[in-house]
Amino acid sequence: MSDEGRSPDDPLSRFLHAETGAAVFVREVLTSVLAVALIGLLLFAVSGVWPPMVAVESGSMEPHMERGDLVFITEPDRFSPEFAHGDTGIVTYETGASEGYGTFGEPGSVIVYHPPGSGGSPIIHRARLHVEEGENWVDRANPDYLPATSCEGISACPAPYDGFITKGDANAEYDQVSGIAPVVKSEWIHGVARVRVPYLGYVRLVFSEAILVQSNGAGDGLVSASDSGGDASEPSGEGAGAVEPPTAESNTTPTAEPTMTVQATPVTGSTGGTPTAMPA
Template identity: 50%
Template sequence: MSSRRPDRTGLVAPAVAVLLIAVLLGSLVGTWPPFVAVESGSMAPGVERGDLVVVTDTDRAPWGDLSTAADPDAPTRLGEAGDVVVYTVPGAGGRPVFHRLAFPVDAGEDWTDRADPELLAGDCDELATCPAAYDGYVTYGDANELYDQSAGIAPVVPDEWIAGKALFAVPDLGWIRVGIDAAAARYGGVATGVVLVGGAGLAGGVGALLVGRLRRGRRR
């Protein structure tokens, strides 16, 4: 007496497909992960909270090197001129910052001389980030009232702190990533991963079952 073994390929196919897409995208843009989920409104209206942004390496062809808002030929990125980058301040213990490059600065420079006065909370003598301690960039959020270096968000940002630059945003798709990060923080990465894979497998199994029934119905 023989029994037909169930075909379980439909259970894992969706999870495998998502993984393959992510790997291919990472290979194309040169960063991992190849996207970030926006968790604040500091880059509105070009990028809203909950959007998913695809990022590339800072010198990845064909997108070229970093451009700031002050560059005369700066490309438009997410609504305004200049590249929007993801950077992390070492030792600060915070999450990565997703803001625009305003202009480059040299070590020892009083960068407030070239800054927009409306985005400053004081002159160079009043700011801990001025003069610049090293070469880097002044940065800002499009919706913020001050430069990051004037608001105390970050010192001047050197190249080595920048993980990638933005290419384009997909509205609202980032809420999935935000939810995953929140679950991982609360329940742990392993438990969250098991739930995600199981959920993808269940969705794939249900989908395969429905497709199979539709096919059998057409054959009758």
């Protein structure tokens, strides 16, 4: 009998101590699966969302997020500062500028959202303003991202309901102006980006069955979500980004590039994905 009270010929003992043959292969596979499962459970415990990672599929958030980044996200109200908007856990660019709160190079929170019935993948863009039903939000917006200085000609103005105005950092217009998305309701927000790891998201993008790059003169900002991983690189830069007056939203990264959106794709059983953002 062995020290554990088992005979060396016991099937379990042979399986655990085998040095060659199929038993070794099966044992290594089971060990790897268990390790991945434990990591996934830990990430879920920390993030509160599943999948907890997304892989960025396009360049609408450049230079702060690149295609192929793996981004770790959390439930919106986790780790949110006290000045986040209401109980949403989201800090807008407008508020972030006045409070000195920034992530990924600019003020405010970068969110992963997916309007119902829109098809495709979730989108990962920055929350710029929070608006209320009936509000003429153009008066508070940055005119550089608008086709006009009034509500006329903008379908999302006045706001049809409470929600967020969003924009990719590299895009020339707000999502609600370019047609990427309607005003974003808080219940459509899957998570808030916290950390990015360059290149790891390519694992998800390479093996994804559908890498969606929607075009509006350029690729939309899509992200691919991942069960075991997503896009992430370095910790989000809290305090980074220009601190600007809250009276009128300003742009710290002027650009004349075409409108894009970052999508996320769910990643099931693989690392990284993009809210084609989030199944990083």
